Amino acid sequence: MSVKKKNQIDLLSRFLILAVVCVGFALLRPEAFLSVDNITQVVFQQTPFTILMAFGMSLAIISGGIDISMSSTMVLSSYLSASYFQQGNYFMGLVVAFGVGLGFGLFNGVLISKVKIEPFIATFSVDFMALGLAYVVCNGEYVYGFSDGFRSIVNGYLIPGIPNVALVTFLVFAVLYFLTRRTIYGRTLYSLGHNKKATKLSGMHSDGVILGVYVTNGLLAALTGILYLARLNAADPSIRGTLTNDSIASALIGGIAFCGGTGSVVNTVIGSMIIMFIRNGMNIMGVSTNWQQAVVGFVILFAIVYERVLNNLMAKYAGKGNK
Amino acid sequence: MKKSKRIAALLMAAAMTATFAGCGNGSDGGNAAGDGGENAEGGKNITVILKNSTAPFFISMAEGAQAAGEELGYNVEVKTPVDTAEGSGNEQQNQLCDEAIVNGVDCVVLCPVDTEAIVPAAQRIVDADIPVVALNTRLGDESLCETFVGLENVQQGYETAKALFEKMGGKGTLIIIEGSTGAQTSLDRIEGCKKALEEYPDIELVASQSANYSRAEALNVAQNLLQSYPDVDAFFCCNDEMALGTAEAVDAAGKTGEIMISGQDANDDAVSALKEGKITLTSWGDPYMQGYEGVVAAVDVLEGNEVKEFYEVSTKVVDETNVDSFKDE
Numbered sequence: 001m002s003v004k005k006k007n008q009i010d011l012l013s014r015f016l017i018l019a020v021v022c023v024g025f026a027l028l029r030p031e032a033f034l035s036v037d038n039i040t041q042v043v044f045q046q047t048p049f050t051i052l053m054a055f056g057m058s059l060a061i062i063s064g065g066i067d068i069s070m071s072s073t074m075v076l077s078s079y080l081s082a083s084y085f086q087q088g089n090y091f092m093g094l095v096v097a098f099g100v101g102l103g104f105g106l107f108n109g110v111l112i113s114k115v116k117i118e119p120f121i122a123t124f125s126v127d128f129m130a131l132g133l134a135y136v137v138c139n140g141e142y143v144y145g146f147s148d149g150f151r152s153i154v155n156g157y158l159i160p161g162i163p164n165v166a167l168v169t170f171l172v173f174a175v176l177y178f179l180t181r182r183t184i185y186g187r188t189l190y191s192l193g194h195n196k197k198a199t200k201l202s203g204m205h206s207d208g209v210i211l212g213v214y215v216t217n218g219l220l221a222a223l224t225g226i227l228y229l230a231r232l233n234a235a236d237p238s239i240r241g242t243l244t245n246d247s248i249a250s251a252l253i254g255g256i257a258f259c260g261g262t263g264s265v266v267n268t269v270i271g272s273m274i275i276m277f278i279r280n281g282m283n284i285m286g287v288s289t290n291w292q293q294a295v296v297g298f299v300i301l302f303a304i305v306y307e308r309v310l311n312n313l314m315a316k317y318a319g320k321g322n323k
Numbered sequence: 324m325k326k327s328k329r330i331a332a333l334l335m336a337a338a339m340t341a342t343f344a345g346c347g348n349g350s351d352g353g354n355a356a357g358d359g360g361e362n363a364e365g366g367k368n369i370t371v372i373l374k375n376s377t378a379p380f381f382i383s384m385a386e387g388a389q390a391a392g393e394e395l396g397y398n399v400e401v402k403t404p405v406d407t408a409e410g411s412g413n414e415q416q417n418q419l420c421d422e423a424i425v426n427g428v429d430c431v432v433l434c435p436v437d438t439e440a441i442v443p444a445a446q447r448i449v450d451a452d453i454p455v456v457a458l459n460t461r462l463g464d465e466s467l468c469e470t471f472v473g474l475e476n477v478q479q480g481y482e483t484a485k486a487l488f489e490k491m492g493g494k495g496t497l498i499i500i501e502g503s504t505g506a507q508t509s510l511d512r513i514e515g516c517k518k519a520l521e522e523y524p525d526i527e528l529v530a531s532q533s534a535n536y537s538r539a540e541a542l543n544v545a546q547n548l549l550q551s552y553p554d555v556d557a558f559f560c561c562n563d564e565m566a567l568g569t570a571e572a573v574d575a576a577g578k579t580g581e582i583m584i585s586g587q588d589a590n591d592d593a594v595s596a597l598k599e600g601k602i603t604l605t606s607w608g609d610p611y612m613q614g615y616e617g618v619v620a621a622v623d624v625l626e627g628n629e630v631k632e633f634y635e636v637s638t639k640v641v642d643e644t645n646v647d648s649f650k651d652e
Contacts, residue, residue, distance in 0.1 A: 029551070038550040045575070046543050132405075135377050142379070144567075144592035145599075155575070228539070233571055234592060237377060238537035238564065283547030289533040290504050 006314055007262070013310055014255050014270045017303065021274055025281035032284045042280045043273065044162060048169040049231070050272040052224045053243050054250035055176055056217035058268040061251050062180070063213050064193040064260035065112060065119030070221040071243040072130035073104045078225030079134050082143040082235035085150055085226070097222045104130060105218020109211035123214075127244075134237055143235040154230035165227055172220070176265045185209060193260025249296055250275055253303045274299065368398050369621045370423040371432040371458070371614070372416055376403040379590045380610045381434075384459070387614030388432070395622050400428075404436070412436035420444035424451045430621040432456045432472075438507045439463040454624045458617040459610075460507050469624045472617045472634040474608050476508050479587060479638040480515020483606040484559055485522070486640040487585040490603060494525035495556030498548055500541055500569060501533040502561040509536070512561045512587060529555060534565045541568030549576050557583040563593035563605055570601040589641045589649065597646050604642040607649055612636045 025033045032038060053070055060067040077100035084093035104126060111122040154165040180186035188209045191199045200206045228239045254271025256263030275296055282292050371388045373381045385401040392399030402422070404415030413436050423431050424447060431448050433455055435441035445467045448455050457468040465471070491497075499516060502509030513531070520526060529552050534541035545558065549572060558573075560566040566586025573582050579601055586593050589607035596602045616634045623630050641649045 032551045035550065038547075041546055041550070046546065138377065139382070142590075142592050144595055231571070232539055232542060232568070234538065234567065236538045236564070239539040241535075241537055241539055279543065280547045280550075283532060283544055284551045286530050286532070286551070288504075289501075289535070289544065 007264075009314065010255050010307070010310060011264075011266060011270075013306070014253075014267060014274075014303075017253070017299075017306070018270055018274050018277070021277050021281070025277070025284070029281075029284050033281055038280070038284070040161075042276050044166040045231075046280070047272050047276045048165045049224055049228065050243070050246050050250060050276060051169055051269055052172060052220055052227070054247035054254075054268045054272050055172065055265055056220040057244075057247035058251045058254075058256050058263065058265060059176070059180070059189070059213045059216060060119065060123075061248075061256050061258060062193050062260055062263060063189050063210060064196055065123075065210070065213070066248075067108065067123045067214065067217045068120065068244055069104065069108060069123040069127040069130060070217050070247070071240045072127045072134065073101060073218055074221040074225040074228070074243070075237050075240050076104075076130045076134040076137070077101050077222040078229050078239070079137050079143070079235050079237075081222075081226065082229055085229060086143060086146055088147065088150075090150070093226070097226050098219060101218035101220075101222025101225075102215060103218070104221075105215035106211070108218070109214035112214065113207040113210040131237075131240065138235075138237060143229075144233065146229060146233055151230045151233065154227055165231070168223070168227065172223070173265055173269065176216075180264060185212065189213065190261050193262070195261075246272075246275060246296075249300055252300050255303065255307060257307075367396070367625075368400070368426075368428040369430045369432060369618060369625075370419075370426070370428045371399060371401045371434075371617060372419050372423070373401060373403045373434045373458075374412060374416075374436050374460075376401075380588050380608075384434070384610040384614035384617075387611035387616075388618045389614075390611075391615040391618035391622075395618065397618065397622060397625075399618055413440040416441060417444040420448055424448055424453065428453065430454050430456065430625055432458050432617045432621050433462070433468070434458040434617075435460050435462060435507075437505065442467070454621075456617060456620045456624065459613055470620050470630050470632060470634060472620045472636070473613055474636045474638050476511030477515040477518070479606055479608060480512030480561075481519050482515075482638055482640055483512075483585055483587055483604070484516040484519035486604055486606075486642065487557055487559060487583060488519060488523045488526055490583060490642075491526065491557055493523050496527050496529045496552065496554070498529060498545075498552065498555050498558050499531040500544065500558055500560040500565045501531060502536045502565070504533050504535075506536070509533075509561045516559050534560075534568065536562050536564055538564045538568040541565035542572050545569040545572035546575065549573070549578075555582060557603075558585070560584065560586050562586060563588045563590045563602075566602050566605065567592055567596055570596055574601065589639075594641070594646060597641065597643065600643075604640060607639045607641050609636050609639075 056067055056070050077097045080100055081093040081097035084096060108123055108126055111117045112119050156164050158164055158167060180189060188204045188206065192206055192209060229235055250268055250271035253274050254267035256267050278295055279292050373384060375381055388401055389399050402419045404412040416436055431453055433445060438461060442463045445455055445462055449467050455468045457471045459473040461471055462468050499513060501513060520528060530548055532544055534544045558569045560569055563586035566584050569584050573579055583603040586602055586605040589605045593602060593605045597605060613636045616636055620634050639649055
């Protein structure tokens with residue numbers, strides 16, 4: 001069986017998990033869960049934030065690394081840019097936010113590709129730095145209250161029915177999909193995840209590609225931070241919350257193997273949706289929030305075991321086909 | 324070549340650090356402690372251990388403690404865990420307690436993240452013959468501390484809930500947004516709310532879920548709950564952060580003004596939101612006075628003055644009628 005076909009089957013099977021989760025909740029609480037209002041709220045308002053962060057995590061994982069620092073970079077960049085956005089100085093706000101994202105992305109990228117620090121360790125320490133700096137800058141003063149004009153980047157509708165935040169997420173998705181699946185950059189990225197040494201020896205620009213991954217992540221973190229300002233109407237360090245864990249979970253549940261080299265941003269989207277629908281459904285059912293944590297953990301394990309079983313089945317099928 | 328790249332990387336790291344350090348200049352460090360030296364005579368060092376140095380509530384408490392130290396001529400040092408996650412806060416508070424013992428301070432004012440987890444550390448302080456004053460949150464074993472300073476969170480929850488229920492006209496449906504699971508303040512405030520519920524039989528509690536004291540989490544949780552209970556009349560939130568998140572969820576549903584929201588703590592953002600009509604009421608625990616009284620109690624203990632059993636800091640319900648004046652009254 002071709003790798004492509006195998007990947008397609010795997011992706012379809014992730015849709016199946018999502019479908020099972022949704023059907024399950026729909027059967028349990030049809031009147032609240034199945035409303036158009038609820039579904040659009042989860043897909044268009046709540047999930048985009050997790051998806052954007054999980055995109056970054058997925059890129060890092062596909063390249064054979066990991067990025068722990070995104071959520072803290074997001075907090076810091078949203079903090080530093082918040083007052084500009086509040087005063088209506090969007091240009092400076094964007095410059096500062098993306099500047100911070102770019103700076104930390106470059107920093108991570110250089111640490112990993114040039115100084116040769118393990119991605120986990122590099123981004124782990126940068127995570128502390130960024131969050132610490134955010135606390136220093138914030139000093140307990142939250143920035144609260146943004147203009148309706150600014151908030152419309154999340155709540156407004158350029159296309160009727162689809163909030164802008166979902167539109168932005170879709171655009172990012174399209175760019176990343178093209179970048180990873182249709183360019184030499186993308187090929188190198190996957191190749192790195194499969195076999196770092198071979199990729200380097202074959203003369204591909206592996207350092208540049210790795211740098212690119214972490215810079216992209218920094219920019220994604222900055223973007224998510226700006227969107228959060230608009231959604232929450234405040235700059236608040238609590239937005240970091242469980243985003244790092246959620247984005248790793250999204251990648252894993254979506255079927256991006258931790259060893260790197262497989263999966264795509266489509267997997268990430270499905271993984272994020274599975275998590276957010278679980279949270280939504282359990283809230284609706286009135287299950288204690290603490291259970292969500294346990295259930296997400298269970299689903300991660302399930303997704304991995306499921307992958308194994310699926311692989312074995314496909315191997316068996318392929319074996320029979322050859323006979 | 325390789326070496327020069329490494330140097331470049333290091334330079335960049337240094338440059339970045341410098342840049343951000345520059346950005347922080349405007350703030351003068353909420354947990355900056357008294358540097359010692361000036362007042363550091365024998366018997367005059369008080370260490371105040373708080374829950375964190377990031378929430379406005381505790382920053383204000385730290386300021387109160389330091390102000391009292393200056394007025395009374397004591398050297399007050401405020402210490403807090405760096406990591407604010409509920410579990411790691413416990414561990415770090417334990418370490419801070421040990422540090423205080425090693426430094427040989429004269430009194431420890433302790434505001435525990437968790438009532439029970441702090442007990443072993445408090446025991447060690449007492450074993451080292453250093454008196455302990457409990458601040459804001461009680462210790463699991465009250466025999467370990469000389470006195471308690473703070474407000475009763477149960478009472479605060481009760482009074483806030485009662486004010487909310489009065490505004491609801493004594494009837495309707497209610498959702499509780501809980502704080503972090505296991506956090507004593509959250510448990511106490513919920514207990515207070517439930518106590519008030521008993522007095523209002525026509526108010527029905529339809530759901531109660533945690534949003535971990537976080538604004539962002541409360542936004543999602545409240546949005547989800549609104550799907551289940553679109554006609555709910557009020558949210559009782561265990562702090563202001565969650566009330567603000569809930570307010571955005573209610574706003575997104577186009578129901579601002581229709582659904583009442585109560586917070587607790589009366590922080591600056593909540594006061595602004597109250598003025599905008601986004602939240603209905605909150606309550607003020609006067610963290611500054613809590614910190615101040617904490618040090619006053621410690622001084623009473625150290626100077627052998629009469630030590631009260633409970634240094635109470637009063638709670639005040641804040642709504643649209645007193646939002647401009649509640650801090651002056």
